[in-house]
Structures are given as structure tokens and as C-alpha cells.
Amino acid sequence: MPIPDHVLSDLRAVLGDRLSTLDSDREQHGGSETFHRAPPPDAVAWPLTTAEVSAVLRICNDHRVPVIGWGAGTSLEGHALAVRGGLTMDLTRMDKVLEVRPGDMLAVVQPGVTREALNQELRTTGLMFPVDPGANATLGGMAATRASGTTAVRYGTMRQNVLALEVVLADGRVIRTGTRAAKSSNGYDLTALVVGSEGTLGLITELTLRLHGQPEEVAAGVCAFPTLEDAVNCVAMTMQSGIPMARIEFMDPMAMKAVNLHLGSDYPLAPHLMIEFNGSPESVKADAEAFGALADECHGTGFTWATSLEDRNRLWAARHASYWASLKLRPGATGVVTDICVPMTELPGQVSAAAADMAAEGVIGDIVGHVGDGNFHTLMLIDPESEAELATAKAIAGRMAERAMAVGGTISGEHGIGLGKRGLMQAQHGEGWQVMAAIKQALDPNNILNPGKLVPDMN
Secondary structure (H helix, E strand, C coil), X not given: CCCXXXXXXXXXXXXXXXXXXXXXXHHHCCCCCCCCCCCCCCEEECCCCHHHXXXXXXXXXXXXXXXXXXXXXXXXXXXXXXCCCCEEEECCCCCCEEEEEHHHCEEEECCCCEHHHHHHHCCCCCEECCCCCCCCCEHHHXXXXXXXXXXXXXHCCHHHHEEEEEEECCCCCEXXXXXXXXXXXXXXXHHHHHCCCCCCCCEEEEEEEECEECCCEEEEEEEEXXXXXXXXXXXXXXXXXXXXXXXXXXXXXXXXXXXXXXXXXXXXXXXXXXXXXXXXXXXXXXXXXXXXXXXXXXXXXXXXEECCHHHHHHHHHHHHCHHHHHHHHCCCCEEEEEEEECCHHHHXXXXXXXXXXXXXXXXXXXXXXXXXXXXXXXXEEECCCCHHHHHHHHHHHHHHHHHHHHCCCECCCCCCCCCCCHHHHHHHHCHHHHHHHHHHHHHCCCCCECCCCCCCCCC
């Protein structure tokens, strides 16, 4: 049901012209980077302060209007789609870095600050915020989805790098979770509860983030392998050897073909590992040489590494461009993207099984991954008008998830649940999924926050 006019009037009293019902604004907040689709929201709000977020949520809660948080819109599982209409709360104008405390190695930011903007702010401090999901996502969105990415193998995910939060609950109450201290033994960990809750428990309006020192030396390298199994086995051996990798990324032959088309590069059409080492000049050199020896043992060829910023950026451009590059493998197609994460010893078999499944079904696509922590992704390209192709891709994704759960893994290492994986939550969590629903019921009894996502239906 559309938002009633009197409710829109109440919202305009709080937001003025930062509330819009224009079709162009609604459509801008009604899309997804993958195949997920839903009608646009009924209205879009751009708050500037926590007080405004609180006032808007009080109004919406009183009138049972759904509210969906929005950051950069880069999520892949339809997290921010307004499947039941309502108001999209776009937090991108809350984009101030509020405080940087170099001595405590932390920063306090509003949710609309992007990871690149924060690192730009930190450039003269000797510190950095390392979590890198590829897209220039907002930090609020990254916390809400418990994002990770290429550097998680060394620096952890958003779970390890969020110290404290300010959160507005469905009824407008404002709570603060966590502290600036390095550790705490003090009641329920509400910060961890909100991180990864995908906007279903509250809207994040402030984050206190853990910072890390910028490494003295950074080296990046690339190596090709004759088979997928050789490449993934090299990853397992590298991690078991204790080499402190900053990044270790896998790209299959189709991904390399896409990158070549997109960037005009000439990588061999073979499985590749792209790696990065952080540390002192001496430790980086030693780590690169140790990795090179393992790569040789796994039949790797052409291992080269470089320390100049230009060369490193050129290398990582291939990895970060892989999603958009892969769309060129089938012009006009849309992507069905999924990820799983498994224990390291299970990784070679899981990647091989996914590749074989795609080949058997004749699906065009590729496999890439943050394989240093057992996480990999498949991108399957389908005709957006073909229900049959979509069903095939979903079936492959479902079998990937089932295989992951069978070996003690997870249905998503970093994409999250959104719309795409909600149907797998019962199998993953059993009765624990109902416990999540009980938490949702306690904090959002009217089910206004991102309804239809993450937990079982309430009403």
C-alpha cells in the first residue's frame, strides 16, 4: 500500500525537500547490480543527522511504513530492494569523518563515508582502513552486510574492524554499542549483532572503526597455473605454510579472458593467482620468494612481482574489474552471482565441483575468489528474459551452497543473504533461524525495517 499523504506530510516536516516521491529518485533506488528486481520504493529520504533518522523512524513505525536503508547500492543479493514498498532511507549525505585518533588507531565516521574517502582522509596519518570489498561502498553499508573482500585474509572482515556503533532502532530510540577500548567483557555484544544484520534491526548512524598501520613496503604478484586444481592447491599450501599474505586471489581462465577483453591485457588464458605481501622490504622479499617456491612446486609459471604503485595498481585493476569485465563475455546478459566459504582443506574440491557443474549445464561464467580464507564466487551470465536460464543458474548456486554446508562451510562468506539466499537460511541454521526471528520481533515488532529479508516472515 502506498505511503498515505498525511504520513508524507509528516515526513516532509522533518526533511523538507530531502524527501522525494519523484519517479527518477524512486527508480534510482529500485535497482540491483545483479538479476534481483523489485518495484521501486514509494519515497526516498536523505537525512543529515541522527535526530532526523530517529524522527523519520518514529513516524514510519507509528504508521507501519517499511523503511529500507541504502548506501552506495553495491550489494549483490538484493539487500536494499523495497519488496514491500515503503521508504528508502538513503544515508549517503551523512558523509562526515567525525574524528581520527591516530594514537588510538581508530576513526569515527558517519555511515555515508566511503572506504576510499576515509583512506584519503587518513593518507597523512600513516594509518589505513583495510577492508576492501572491491566496490567503493559506504562504511555503513559495509557494516550492515558484514563486508570483507580481498584483504580479509590478513586484516579481517568488518566484524573485526568495527569497535562501536550508533544505531537507531525501529521505534526511533538511539543506542550506542561497543566502546573505544581494545576489548570488553561487558554484556551482550550488540555491535556484533548489528554488524551483518542487513538493516533489519536498526539503521547505523555512526561507526567507530579500527585502523591499521600503512605497510612500509607492498609487493604484488601474479602467477599462472596449468589447472584449476594446481592453483587452488597452491593457495592451501601457502596458507598452511604460514606466509603472511595480504591478499591471495584466484581467477579462472574465463575471468582472465574477460579481463583481457576489458583492459586490453594479454594474460594467458589459464587459472591465475594474484597475491600481495605487506611488511618491511626485507620481509616482503622473503615472503615473495617463499611463495615463488611453493608456486613452482604446484607447476606455476611466470611468477613476477613488483613494488611500484603503478605496477601494483595495474595488477589489481584486473581483479577489481572482473565483474564488469565478465559481463562482456555475453553482451546483454545479466549476472547471477553467488559465493560460498569453506574450510581451507575443502577448497580445491569445492572449486572443482562448481566449475564442473557450470560446464555440465553449459553456463557461461567464471570463478574468482578470496581463496586465502576459503571464499570463492561464481558469476553466471544469463539472458535476463529467460526464466529457464535463471532457474538453471539458481540450481547451480543452490548445489554450491549444499556442498558447502555438507563440509561445515557457509552459504555466504561475504555477499550476505538479502533476497537471494533467504531460502537457504533454515538449512544453514536450523532452529537458530527462529532465534534470529525472535530477536527481530523484540527489536522491530512492527516489522518495518527491511521486511522480507534475512529472517522468517513475521507479518
